[in-house]
Amino acid sequence: MTPPRRHRGRVALALVGALALAGFAPLAPAGAVSPRLSRPGTVASATTDPVVGHPLTTSFDVALRGRDPVGLRALIAAQSDPASPEYHRYLTPQAFAARFGAPAAVVATVRRYFASYGLAVGRPSRGRVVVRVEGPSARIARAFDAPLETVRLADGTLAAHFVHTGTLPARVARDVVAIAGLDTVHPLTTNLVRRATGHQSGRVTTCPSAGPSSPTPNALGGYTVQQQAALYGLDAQWAAGDVGTGSTIGVYELANYVGSDLTTYLSCYGVTPRISTVNVDGGPTSQDNAGGATNEATLDIEEAQVLAPGANVVVYQGTQSASGPTDIYAQIASADVATVVTTSWGICEAQTQGGAQAEQSIFQEMAAQGQTVVAAAGDEGSADCEDATSPAGGLAVDDPASQPYVTGVGGLTVSSVAPLAQTVWNDQCRRANCGSGGGGQSSLWTQPSWQQAPGITTTAATGGRRMVPDLSVMADPSTGFIEYFTGTSGCTGNCPSGWGSIGGTSVGAPLVAALVAVGAQGCVAPGGRLGLINPLLYSMASTGFTDVTTGTNDLFGLGQYAAGPGYDMASGLGSPNGAGFFAGLCPNALSSTASTFTVSSLSPSIHQAPPSLTAHLVGAANVLADAPLTVSASAPSGTLTLNGLTASSTGPGQASLGVTTDATGKAVVTVASSLPQLVTVTIAYAGQTLYTATLAFSATLIVPGAPTFARLVGLPGGFTLSLRAPRYDGGARIRAYQYALNGGRWVSIPRGRASVTVTGLRRHAAYRVSVRALNAVGPSPASTSRVVTRA
Numbered sequence: 001m002t003p004p005r006r007h008r009g010r011v012a013l014a015l016v017g018a019l020a021l022a023g024f025a026p027l028a029p030a031g032a033v034s035p036r037l038s039r040p041g042t043v044a045s046a047t048t049d050p051v052v053g054h055p056l057t058t059s060f061d062v063a064l065r066g067r068d069p070v071g072l073r074a075l076i077a078a079q080s081d082p083a084s085p086e087y088h089r090y091l092t093p094q095a096f097a098a099r100f101g102a103p104a105a106v107v108a109t110v111r112r113y114f115a116s117y118g119l120a121v122g123r124p125s126r127g128r129v130v131v132r133v134e135g136p137s138a139r140i141a142r143a144f145d146a147p148l149e150t151v152r153l154a155d156g157t158l159a160a161h162f163v164h165t166g167t168l169p170a171r172v173a174r175d176v177v178a179i180a181g182l183d184t185v186h187p188l189t190t191n192l193v194r195r196a197t198g199h200q201s202g203r204v205t206t207c208p209s210a211g212p213s214s215p216t217p218n219a220l221g222g223y224t225v226q227q228q229a230a231l232y233g234l235d236a237q238w239a240a241g242d243v244g245t246g247s248t249i250g251v252y253e254l255a256n257y258v259g260s261d262l263t264t265y266l267s268c269y270g271v272t273p274r275i276s277t278v279n280v281d282g283g284p285t286s287q288d289n290a291g292g293a294t295n296e297a298t299l300d301i302e303e304a305q306v307l308a309p310g311a312n313v314v315v316y317q318g319t320q321s322a323s324g325p326t327d328i329y330a331q332i333a334s335a336d337v338a339t340v341v342t343t344s345w346g347i348c349e350a351q352t353q354g355g356a357q358a359e360q361s362i363f364q365e366m367a368a369q370g371q372t373v374v375a376a377a378g379d380e381g382s383a384d385c386e387d388a389t390s391p392a393g394g395l396a397v398d399d400p401a402s403q404p405y406v407t408g409v410g411g412l413t414v415s416s417v418a419p420l421a422q423t424v425w426n427d428q429c430r431r432a433n434c435g436s437g438g439g440g441q442s443s444l445w446t447q448p449s450w451q452q453a454p455g456i457t458t459t460a461a462t463g464g465r466r467m468v469p470d471l472s473v474m475a476d477p478s479t480g481f482i483e484y485f486t487g488t489s490g491c492t493g494n495c496p497s498g499w500g501s502i503g504g505t506s507v508g509a510p511l512v513a514a515l516v517a518v519g520a521q522g523c524v525a526p527g528g529r530l531g532l533i534n535p536l537l538y539s540m541a542s543t544g545f546t547d548v549t550t551g552t553n554d555l556f557g558l559g560q561y562a563a564g565p566g567y568d569m570a571s572g573l574g575s576p577n578g579a580g581f582f583a584g585l586c587p588n589a590l591s592s593t594a595s596t597f598t599v600s601s602l603s604p605s606i607h608q609a610p611p612s613l614t615a616h617l618v619g620a621a622n623v624l625a626d627a628p629l630t631v632s633a634s635a636p637s638g639t640l641t642l643n644g645l646t647a648s649s650t651g652p653g654q655a656s657l658g659v660t661t662d663a664t665g666k667a668v669v670t671v672a673s674s675l676p677q678l679v680t681v682t683i684a685y686a687g688q689t690l691y692t693a694t695l696a697f698s699a700t701l702i703v704p705g706a707p708t709f710a711r712l713v714g715l716p717g718g719f720t721l722s723l724r725a726p727r728y729d730g731g732a733r734i735r736a737y738q739y740a741l742n743g744g745r746w747v748s749i750p751r752g753r754a755s756v757t758v759t760g761l762r763r764h765a766a767y768r769v770s771v772r773a774l775n776a777v778g779p780s781p782a783s784t785s786r787v788v789t790r791a
Helices: 069-079 093-099 104-115 137-144 225-232 234-239 259-268 293-307 324-335 354-368 508-523 534-539 579-585
Strands: 005-010 057-064 120-124 130-136 148-152 158-162 176-180 188-194 248-253 275-279 312-317 340-343 345-348 372-376 407-417 420-424 440-446 465-468 471-474 480-485 498-503 596-599 612-616 628-634 640-642 649-651 654-660 666-673 678-685 688-696 708-715 718-724 736-741 746-748 755-758 766-774 786-789
Touching: 057 104, 057 137, 057 324, 057 354, 069 354, 093 354, 104 120, 104 130, 130 137, 130 324, 130 354, 137 148, 137 158, 176 354, 225 234, 225 293, 225 407, 225 471, 225 508, 234 508, 248 293, 248 324, 248 508, 259 293, 259 480, 293 312, 293 480, 293 508, 312 324, 324 354, 340 508, 345 372, 354 372, 372 508, 407 508, 471 508, 508 579, 534 579, 596 688, 612 678, 612 688, 628 640, 628 666, 640 654, 654 666, 666 678, 708 766, 708 786, 718 766
Parallel strands: 005 188, 248 312, 248 340, 275 312, 340 372, 372 407, 407 471
Antiparallel strands: 005 345, 057 130, 057 176, 120 130, 148 158, 188 345, 188 498, 407 420, 440 465, 480 498, 596 612, 612 666, 628 654, 628 678, 640 666, 649 654, 678 688, 708 718, 718 755, 736 746, 736 766, 766 786
C-alpha cells in the first residue's frame, strides 16, 4: 500500500515529503490452468488503518506497454547531447504516441478487458502512456481476481486496499507496465518546514515586509529574494534581460494554494502574477488541504514566480486519492504546456509500488517532449522511511527525486551568502519537526550512464544504483526562504502567521525550476526547452557548482552520508555557482546539416606534404568558436603525427591531439604517417565522434614539393638567387631546379646547384621570379613568386 504523498517543505512543525508513486512488484505467474500474472501495483500489503464495511467507488491508472523502449532511451540521450543532431529536437505528444506510445491493439485489449467488468474506461493519454479506469471496488476486485477492502485513512479519506495480490490474464498483463492508484494507504507528504517563530515587468523590487537583505539571515530568520538571486546568479541574468520569458513552469500540487497570500507576496516584490490553475480529477479535497498542505502549494508558487518573474506558471492541482497523483503527471505530459515542472511532494521508495513504474513512463514522455522535471529529495536525510509506520528503518531515498528522468534537489544550511558559508542541512535531532537533506542510493533504479563525476569512483562504490541528490540549494528553515502565508488549515503548534522563514527541500524544487526557466531564455528561442538536464549537470560538475564538502545527512544515526570533495550523496554536485551554471545549461547545439568536414586527399603518399582535415562547426544559432576538439589517428604500426608535432604521437600507430576552433568555427589538422598503410582519423566534440575518415597512405613516387627562396637580391645587370630544398622530395632525389621570369619559360639551374646569378636584364626593371624542383617523376608545382628589381 502506498502512503500519502508528503510535501517537502519544513515549517518548524512537521510537514514533510516530496512526491510519490504507488507500488512496485515483480512479474509472477499466478496459476497454471488459466495463466494470470500480477503487475507492479497489485501486490497486497499490510495496513493498520481501520476497515470499513461499505464498498467504494475509486479509480486507478493502467500504464501501457509502449513501442521501442530501447529507441526511446536512445532518443532521450541524444536530445541531451550537444554533439548529437537530435540535441534539443523534441517531440509533440502526438509524435511521441506514434513512435513510442502503446500500439492501438494494446490500447484496445486493455480497454476492452476492464470495460467487460462494467468499469468506466477513459481514453488513453495523448502520448498513449496511461489509461484511467473508474468504478465500484467490487467490480475492480473481480477484474483483478482478488478481494478489495475499504480502509479509512488518518485524515478520514477512504481508500481501496488489496487483501490478496491481484492478477490479470496473461494476454492482458503483457500489455500492462503497472497499476497505479489501488494502493493509496500511504499518502504523499510535503518537504516543508517552518522556522519556529513568534503585469510582469521583468523586474523584482525590494520588499520591506520581507526584511532587509544582508549577508546573513535577517530578523525573520531567512533570506530575501534579492539575497537568493545574488547567491545563485539570478541577479546577473535579470540584468541581462533573462527573466524566464517564454518558459512555463508547471507546479504539481496535491492541495490548494491561498490566492490572497500569493497576491500579497508578489505585490510586495513588484511582480505581476502570471498564474493559471488546472484542476485534475476535480481538484484537491478538504482532506487534501489538511495538515498545512496549503502552505506547500502557496510556497511553491511564490518562489517559482518571483524568481522567474517573466515565466508563466500553471498550477496542476489534484487529489491524493486513488489515481489522483498519477493523473496529475499524465495531464502535465498530455497538455505539453509546461517547459519545466516542479514537485515538492514525495514518498519513500520502499512504500511505492506500481505508481513508480507508471510514472516513470510519464517522465520518459516528458523528457522526450523537452519538459524538465525537478523534485525535492526529501527531508529525512539518508533514511526517508524513518517517519513511516511501514516499512521503517534503514537507508532509503525519496521518490520521484530518485527517478532517472527527474532532477533531485537536496538541502543545505546557508549561514552566509557573502562570503558564502554553507554545509549539508542536518538539524541533528529526532523530533517531528527536525530534518535533513535527502540523499542516498535508489532501491528501484540503476545508475544512469550520465551519472559520472569527480567523487563517483566505481560501480562497486555506488552499488550500480541511481544516486541522489543531483544538486543542493538552501533548505534549513533557520537559514531559509522568507515567504508570506496566513492559512492555518490543519495547523497545530507553531502555525504560520504572515512573513516568516520556511525551509525543507520544498524550497529547492521551485528554486531550481526557476533557474532552469531563466537559463532557457538565455540559450534557446522564447518558449524553448532544455529537457532532461541531468547529463548537462554532470558534464559541468567542475565548472557549474560550488562544491559542498562539510556536513552529513545522517539524521537517524545510520552512518551515512557525509559530504566531501566532488559528488556525494549528502549534497550531490554541490550548489549552482551562477555564471558557470547558466553557461553549462546551454552549450551551443551542433548543427549536423550546417557543419562541414573536408579532407585534402584520401589517398596521399608518405612522400608528400601531409593531407589536411578541416572541420567547420556550426551551432543552432552561430558558429562554434573556441570549441575544443579531440583528433585521434590509428594505424597498424609506424609513427603517426598530427600537425607535425612529435608530441602528438602516443605510441606505435597511435596519435592524439587537442585543437580548438577559431573565431570562424574552423580547425585544421594535418596527418602524417611514416609508413604506407591505412590510417583512421576521428574528430570528437563533447565526448561524441563527429567525423571519421580513412586515409590510404602509399609509397608512390610523386613530384616533389615546391622549393622556397633562401635569397633573392637585385644586382647591377640582374639578380642572384639561392633556394631551399622542398620539404618533401616525392620519394625520389631532386635532380635539378628551374626558374621562370614573369611567367615565361622555365630555365634550368646548373645540375647539382641550388643557386644562380642571372645577368643581362633591363636596368631598373622589376621581375616576378618563380622556382620549381624536378625529380625522376617530374617537376614540382611552381613556388609562390617573388619580385626582384635590377639595381
